[in-house]
Amino acid sequence: MNARLRVTGLMLKAASRTLVESLTQTFAPGEMWCIAGPNGAGKTTLIGALAGLSKAAAGSVSLDGVDLADWRAADLARRRGLMPQSSHDAFDATVLDIVMLNRFPHLTGWGWESEADRHAAHAALDRLGLAAFAARDVLSLSGGERQRVALAATLCQDAPLLLLDEPLSHLDLHHQIDCLHALNAWMRERGDTRTVIFSCHDLNLARRYATHALLLDGAGRAHAGLARDVLSAERASAAFGYPLTLIREGGHEALVPRFPN
Numbered sequence: 001m002n003a004r005l006r007v008t009g010l011m012l013k014a015a016s017r018t019l020v021e022s023l024t025q026t027f028a029p030g031e032m033w034c035i036a037g038p039n040g041a042g043k044t045t046l047i048g049a050l051a052g053l054s055k056a057a058a059g060s061v062s063l064d065g066v067d068l069a070d071w072r073a074a075d076l077a078r079r080r081g082l083m084p085q086s087s088h089d090a091f092d093a094t095v096l097d098i099v100m101l102n103r104f105p106h107l108t109g110w111g112w113e114s115e116a117d118r119h120a121a122h123a124a125l126d127r128l129g130l131a132a133f134a135a136r137d138v139l140s141l142s143g144g145e146r147q148r149v150a151l152a153a154t155l156c157q158d159a160p161l162l163l164l165d166e167p168l169s170h171l172d173l174h175h176q177i178d179c180l181h182a183l184n185a186w187m188r189e190r191g192d193t194r195t196v197i198f199s200c201h202d203l204n205l206a207r208r209y210a211t212h213a214l215l216l217d218g219a220g221r222a223h224a225g226l227a228r229d230v231l232s233a234e235r236a237s238a239a240f241g242y243p244l245t246l247i248r249e250g251g252h253e254a255l256v257p258r259f260p261n
């Protein structure tokens with residue numbers, strides 16, 4: 001089961017501002033894409049359009065050759081998972097129940113969860129080091145713990161296309177790396193049939209873990225390609241309006257700001 005997302009001539013606007021002028025790109029199975037760019041560049045807007053939640057000013061987005069607007073909601077939910085930037089919990093619920101909610105597209109018959117759904121939820125919690133949290137009230141979690149639960153829920157949906165809006169924003173470095181490892185492992189175990197698209201402000205994590213990057217410059221331009229080519233010191237400096245330099249040390253690379261003296 002894989003998914004091929006195709007964007008053709010996509011134009012995105014916010015009021016009178018053009019966020020993306022014209023984007024044509026395929027997001028293929030086995031690829032992990034990072035959407036990067038300065039605040040307000042349009043990362044969340046783009047993810048909304050890729051998910052089929054918001055309408056573009058022009059162009060189209062198709063999944064497996066079918067325009068997103070033509071998908072039945074239930075079928076689309078089995079094909080793409082979306083992790084929004086934040087989760088708002090209004091009621092008490094256990095972490096396990098929250099994760100299990102994302103099995104909804106797979107339920108059949110009377111809509112009761114099966115043993116397989118329960119197993120998938122526990123496996124997703126295990127994958128993100130959250131097994132001990134299964135019975136905890138979701139309202140008692142810290143921001144970072146809640147974010148990892150949201151990622152576990154999205155993985156539990158087991159859709160071929162995952163769209164993750166800043167999945168690492170509340171996490172410390174250790175958990176950021178653990179989550180990217182977990183995503184990588186999830187993709188590999190499924191024979192690189194899955195496509196992951198996530199937005200992220202940490203260019204070094206993106207360079208290390210993403211196969212591809214889409215860099216929005218906030219002025220309508222979007223650079224797409226292999227992560228290390230797109231997130232170069234030159235391109236990133238221009239997009240973020242701050243001089244960056246690439247340093248190399250013992251086989252590691254990092255983009256660092258050139259702080260003024």
Ligand SMILES: Nc1ncnc2c1ncn2[C@@H]1O[C@H](COP(=O)(O)OP(=O)(O)OP(=O)(O)O)[C@@H](O)[C@H]1O
Nearest residue numbers: 014015016019037038039040041042043044045046
């Ligand atoms: N209804 C609206 N009217 C005017 N501008 C809007 C509206 N909705 C969104 N915008 C603007 O669109 C731009 C893109 O927003 P978006 O949330 O996609 O940016 P982002 O790249 O995800 O930013 P961040 O890194 O801060 O999360 C922002 O400048 C935002 O203020």
